[in-house]
Amino acid sequence: MDRRIRVLIAKPGLDGHDRGAKVVARGLRDAGMEVVYTGLHRTPEQIVRAAVDEDVDVVGVSVLSGAHDRLVPEVVSGLRAEGRGEALVIVGGIIPDTDVAALKAAGVAMVFGPGTPMDSIAEFIREHVAVRE
Numbered sequence: 572m573d574r575r576i577r578v579l580i581a582k583p584g585l586d587g588h589d590r591g592a593k594v595v596a597r598g599l600r601d602a603g604m605e606v607v608y609t610g611l612h613r614t615p616e617q618i619v620r621a622a623v624d625e626d627v628d629v630v631g632v633s634v635l636s637g638a639h640d641r642l643v644p645e646v647v648s649g650l651r652a653e654g655r656g657e658a659l660v661i662v663g664g665i666i667p668d669t670d671v672a673a674l675k676a677a678g679v680a681m682v683f684g685p686g687t688p689m690d691s692i693a694e695f696i697r698e699h700v701a702v703r704e
Contacts, residue, residue: 576700578629581609581618583646586636591685595631595663598689604696613694615642617651622658628700634664640673648679663687 591613600606607625609618622630630650632643643662650658663683664672667669671682678685679698683692 573600573655574615574633576604576629576696576697577605577625577627578631579609579618579622579625579627579664580631580633581613581646582633583613583615583642584634584636585612586634586638587611588635588679589633591632591635592631592664595633595689595692598687599631599693599696602693606646608694618646619653619655623653623655627658629659629661629696630637631661631663632652634662634666637665637671639664639666640670642675643674644677650680659696661696663692 577621578599580592582592585693594603596608607627629644632646639662647660650656660679661681661683663677666682666684674682681695
């Protein structure tokens with residue numbers, strides 16, 4: 572890969588806890604990726620617009636509010652509608668194991684739970700973005 576991987580980290584909905592998202596953003600930046608953090612309280616539409624405008628390879632969605640089953644599929648479908656369905660969508664946060672299969676069926680590549688080592692997240696991104704080029 573000749574250019575750095577571009578990652579958007581987003582916090583949708585009313586969830587106001589962004590420490591984990593900031594830690595992941597910094598960790599991916601330290602791993603050599605370009606990272607854009609959208610800030611708190613973004614709508615799925617705002618996340619999609621930022622992903623398109625920033626021309627990112629990866630959209631990382633951090634959800635702790637329990638609204639992942641509604642918000643994340645809206646992000647994925649919005650990316651597809653904008654012709655950016657190839658963007659790798661990953662999710663982090665408090666996601667019950669019983670909801671992971673539905674998120675993957677909606678187009679999420681991976682769900683990372685609390686305590687996932689940063690190296691694992693960065694490695695997953697590198698492997699899957701490289702495959703998609």
